[in-house]
Amino acid sequence: MNDVVRSSGGTGTIHAAGVEIKDLRKSYGSNEVLKGISLDVAPGEVVCLIGPSGSGKSTLLRCVNLLEQPNQGSIQVGGFEATDPDVDIDKMRRKVGMVFQQFNLFPHLDAKRNCSIAQTKVLKRSQAEADKVSMHNLERVGLGHLADRFPDQLSGGQQQRVAIARALSMDPELMLFDEPTSALDPETVGDVLSVMRNLAKEGMTMLVVTHEMGFAREVADRVVFMDGGVVVEEGVAEQVIGAPTQPRTKEFLRRVLDPTHIEIEE
Amino acid sequence: MAMTARQRARVSLYVQAGIFIVAVAALILATDWETIGNSVFNFAKIGPMFPGIFVTGLVNTLVYTFLGFIVGLSGGLLLALMKLSSFPLYRWIATGYIEFFRGIPALLVFIAFGYGVPLAFGVSWNVTVIVMISLGMVASAYIAETLRAGLQAVPKGQLEAARSLGMPQWRAMVTIVIPQAFKIVLPPLTNEIILLTKDSSLIYVLGLTASQYELTKFGRDGISSLGAGLTPLLVAGAFYLVITIPLSLLARKFESRSARTKR
Numbered sequence: 001m002n003d004v005v006r007s008s009g010g011t012g013t014i015h016a017a018g019v020e021i022k023d024l025r026k027s028y029g030s031n032e033v034l035k036g037i038s039l040d041v042a043p044g045e046v047v048c049l050i051g052p053s054g055s056g057k058s059t060l061l062r063c064v065n066l067l068e069q070p071n072q073g074s075i076q077v078g079g080f081e082a083t084d085p086d087v088d089i090d091k092m093r094r095k096v097g098m099v100f101q102q103f104n105l106f107p108h109l110d111a112k113r114n115c116s117i118a119q120t121k122v123l124k125r126s127q128a129e130a131d132k133v134s135m136h137n138l139e140r141v142g143l144g145h146l147a148d149r150f151p152d153q154l155s156g157g158q159q160q161r162v163a164i165a166r167a168l169s170m171d172p173e174l175m176l177f178d179e180p181t182s183a184l185d186p187e188t189v190g191d192v193l194s195v196m197r198n199l200a201k202e203g204m205t206m207l208v209v210t211h212e213m214g215f216a217r218e219v220a221d222r223v224v225f226m227d228g229g230v231v232v233e234e235g236v237a238e239q240v241i242g243a244p245t246q247p248r249t250k251e252f253l254r255r256v257l258d259p260t261h262i263e264i265e266e
Numbered sequence: 267m268a269m270t271a272r273q274r275a276r277v278s279l280y281v282q283a284g285i286f287i288v289a290v291a292a293l294i295l296a297t298d299w300e301t302i303g304n305s306v307f308n309f310a311k312i313g314p315m316f317p318g319i320f321v322t323g324l325v326n327t328l329v330y331t332f333l334g335f336i337v338g339l340s341g342g343l344l345l346a347l348m349k350l351s352s353f354p355l356y357r358w359i360a361t362g363y364i365e366f367f368r369g370i371p372a373l374l375v376f377i378a379f380g381y382g383v384p385l386a387f388g389v390s391w392n393v394t395v396i397v398m399i400s401l402g403m404v405a406s407a408y409i410a411e412t413l414r415a416g417l418q419a420v421p422k423g424q425l426e427a428a429r430s431l432g433m434p435q436w437r438a439m440v441t442i443v444i445p446q447a448f449k450i451v452l453p454p455l456t457n458e459i460i461l462l463t464k465d466s467s468l469i470y471v472l473g474l475t476a477s478q479y480e481l482t483k484f485g486r487d488g489i490s491s492l493g494a495g496l497t498p499l500l501v502a503g504a505f506y507l508v509i510t511i512p513l514s515l516l517a518r519k520f521e522s523r524s525a526r527t528k529r
Contacts, residue, residue, distance in 0.1 A: 090434050091432070093429065096430070104423035108446055121433060
């Protein structure tokens, strides 16, 4: 892997890493949720995972930073063989930022401390340096003025942007987003998406599980449609969302995109 | 006679208040006030208890309780983590310990550590050490269960977020999960201290020198030396309330604060 020297404190250019997933399988008991997934993400590429709930897209995302242990297959993340039993999980995770549907901010810490705690405890940065990086990233997501607020004093959209700033403060080379806007009030979705859009422009490698078809179409280099634990269709966003070839993809998109089509799903 | 629901409720309230007043009056009338006055409310003769019960008794009770609580908190945290461990042996040890020490009277633990262990191993511990260990071991069992509940009440996403930032398991627990768990269990933990304050009285089974007396021992000593009946015990009891009522209020304050905010 070629390491690019960057300016200190996470203020410099993004050094993006790629992901290679080969024949990944994951079961819970007898229920196989990932049935041999292969997916490559190039450094700096933005890939959106779409598909119905229960299709395994979140599980796939969580396998990439080993929040879920895959049963079979291999994952390579920025020079780490994630599926190697001897891999240093914590070291690998520092390169992989994760953004959760439920934000998972630390409620006992203010926004700035949320961003700095792992910098001081894991990266061993000084408090002053960590604060500087935290402030930089909070400003990057448009929340520099709310750095001393606690999570319960912030709206959902603001919390999610702090969560993104928190992940960015570790200088990740890859960002994973697990339905980052699904728990948000509609009026705050836009702010979070525009932060993600900027991040994509800056060249971050992003793997995004989302139901925001507009975002996927506009920002993603590639869209992957999953259903029943397999990749059904993948390609450039315009093709997969605009002109899907597989019947299952067509059916899914018809349901998601057609607001007049009302169908009760269990 | 037809009454509205509101009238019926009011009449029922009057009847309840009436029954209560009659019961209290009957109790007052039936009491032998002279005897009670001599043997329980005989405050004229308790002078010699002061200032000892205050400067020695109250202080020792606080010290014994504090030491027991510190040991109990450390032991309880260790046991709680063991009980949540994925390693079965740890879970079994913790479960066995907790069930055992919650199941036997604290008095037996004091006797075991006050007499049994020194005899068995030929050691002689001073009273403070015995209290610290006995009270601490009993407290560990109760606090462990409280902390376990608190640790489990912290959302799973907190650990996941911390681990995703590259924190090792122990670091994520120490920095993220345990502080939140403590905030959750602050009210029950305060109640735990109240129980400990009272349990600290059990060291009366050991031989104490005058400087080691705590509140209950002062009360019991007063009974035999002052000729004021049980009055000294009443005084000791009042001192316990001086400790426990503020703690109780503190617990309530923690409760209302955690109801308002998650911080």
